[in-house]
Amino acid sequence: MTIAPQDASVWSRLVGQRPVIGTLRRAVAGEMTHAWLFTGPPGSGRSNAALAFAAALQCERGGCGECQACRTALAGSHADVSVTRTEKLSIGVDDVRNLVRRASLAPAGNRWQIMVVEDADRLTEPAANALLKSIEEPTDRTVWLLCAPTVEDVLPTIRSRCRLVVLSTPSPDDVASFLVHREGIPEGVATFAARASQGHIGRARALAKDEQTRNRRREVVSIPAGLTSLGACMNAAANLHDVTKEEAAAITAELDLAEKQDLDQSYGVVERGRRPKSYAPALKELEKGQKLRAKRRHLDVIDRGLMDLVSVYRDAIALQTGAPGALVNEEIRGDVVKLARSSTPEQNLRRIDAVFATREHLLEFNAAPLLALEAMMIALRLN
Helix, strand or coil: CCCCCCCCCHHHHCCCCHHHHHHHHHHHHCCCCCEEEEECCCCCCHHHHHHHHHHHHHCCCCCCCCCHHHHHHHHCCCCCEEEECCCCCCECHHHHHHHHHHHCCCCCCCCCEEEEECCHHHECHHHHHHHHHHHHCCCCCEEEEEEECCHHHCCHHHHCCCEEEECCCCCHHHHHHHHHHHHCCCHHHHHHHHHHHCCCHHHHHHHHHCHHHHHHHHHHHCCHHHCCCHHHHHHHHHHHHHHHHHHHHHHHHHHHHHHHHHHHHHCCHHHHCCCCCCHHHHHHHHHHHHHHHHHHHHHHHHHHHHHHHHHHHHHHHHHHHCCCCCCCCHHHHHHHHHHHHCCCHHHHHHHHHHHHHHHHHHHCCCCCHHHHHHHHHHHHCCC
């Protein structure tokens, strides 16, 4: 495989998105719209595309990647680029009203006031309605950049007023090239991470850089071959639940501690040695937000594991049908061969359906994670 070099502009952050880059370059050159909706599968780089576009709009050279405007916009510290992302399950109306108030202000510089909402699919209905009014009646120099997995995840009244930008899943070659030239990853590791991540940029970066992440994935993809009894299914569900919960807790623990320390500092708890009356409600609200963030993070980690499981059944179907191309899980080809020999393509398709049904139950219907995983593992059991 030949790994091509990347350019140094803000567009180099967009992996495998050449048509999208062309559209955004033309907009920067003059084909501008006041509201944009970036959609694409997980890991395709929706947020990166929005931030790169924001940087290019603030740059005098259209996104050179080197000037102060580009660097600060990409880093999230530009005065006229506001980035909203949430670790909670939803974005509430109060958060959006604050954004709308800021959007109504003139930019500090001479270009644009840009509002990036990374999780527009998590807007509550009141929040979406509050945002709609601002998009319907924008100021001359305000630009809204919304990000969501699909157009169906955004209210029709909002998406109808936005220009749509659809990102695709990057090819393994594009992801590998990004890892080699932007992250300094050896080509062999980059190739593995690009294949195993199935085009998810953030996941590929983690797999390439962290051995523990690679080990955890190896444990997950080994699950299908071991589902030979009811007891094995229950154990697999419990293990996946516990491992993902521990990983999610490790991710959020440091941030939780920093937020608690900031709260104590702002209320003078450390200096005064006592807690003012207003501290208790603020602490309660902080802990509530942290609990919601921990829940979302756990679901995100589980979801990643479920997609790794899907890749194994996909590989089995590929072998069964003689499909061309490399396996996603080439490193466990032996397990995949056994799975393919002991089942039919139809059975593996039903197993994939069971995994996606579990994702829906967890993400849309708030099912108890352990119970959902137990039911799924039983559905995946080898006959």
